[in-house]
Amino acid sequence: MTSISVRRLQKELTEIQNEGCPVGINLLKADDFQTWFFTLEVMGDSLYQGEAYTLMFRFEPQYPISSPAVQFVVSHDKQAPIHPHVYSNGHICASILGSEWSPVLSVVAVCVTLQSMLASCKKKERPPDNDRYVRTAPDNPKKTVFHYDDDTV
Template sequence: MSNLATRRLMKELSDIKLNGTPMGIELLSAENMEEWFFGISVLGDETVYKGEKFALRIKFGDRYPIEYPEVTFVANDKYKPPVHPHIYTNGHVCASILGPEWSPVLNAVSVCITMQSMLASCKKKELPKGNDSYVARAPVNPKQTRWVYHDDTV
């Protein structure tokens, strides 16, 4: 990992330990500077995800924060990705901040806040169109997918 990425992540981790995380976001694991796990719950009684908790994996590359991290919802025996029009059953997320709208001023917690907000604004649990065909052919790393950002209503 590059010196820039390591310094930035050490600062982010120090800020989390000092100031904590926003409500509904919990640092589950940051055992190294390459991969962190966060728990995300959607706040409020009006959410379709009330009472559910999801795990988000963020993998940082050598070019972080210049380049966006690899972000996926965890899909294993303990956690399932949310059923959402922009989240595939393999955990891949189609969100413009994880692509052309990424900015180095964003950080791991702001990514979590964005995912929490995306879930909070969802009115109906449904899978993305083409979920099964995408998951069948998807690369392991969602950053290798050429996403088309055409729906910002959910």
Template structure:
């Protein structure tokens, strides 16, 4: 399987509580050596780390990727990133 759609739920007690979002996960041919491409499908959360096109500014998806990581750890990192946000803001391209 080269791509997945994963649903993530906003954590209770955060500004994203009771909200559901979908992530598109594209696995490159040499995964896990190379990081997966992960983007939010529309509508993406209004978060300072997420661009209006759904792309996510998260270092483990780029320079800090390690083959020891997996899709589960990526999802946990994304939920953690959302959980740390205190305001809903959208960066424009």
């Protein structure tokens, strides 16, 4: 990690520890500056009411110039939310994680955006190319070049 990355992540972690996270977002684990885990729950009336998901952030040495790799954790007892922009392997097709990333965005801002994305969803369904994508997807979602064409869900 570069000193810029470490300083930025230390600042974000200190703010989370001192001020807490918004409602429905909780830091689970941040033992280093490479991988952090959060729980994400949509608050209020939504299709995802009462459901909680785990998000994993992986940071590269270029953070915050480069976006973190963010995905929902999928395991034998956890699944990714069923959403038109979330693949069953946990990869998320969201422009803020790719072409619209900005260094002014923080880890908490990404969590809030994903929480909002779930809250505004009108229909639980997987992306149309889910099966093909999951079969061929790299481990790191940042190695995927997503095509962002639908911001209405």
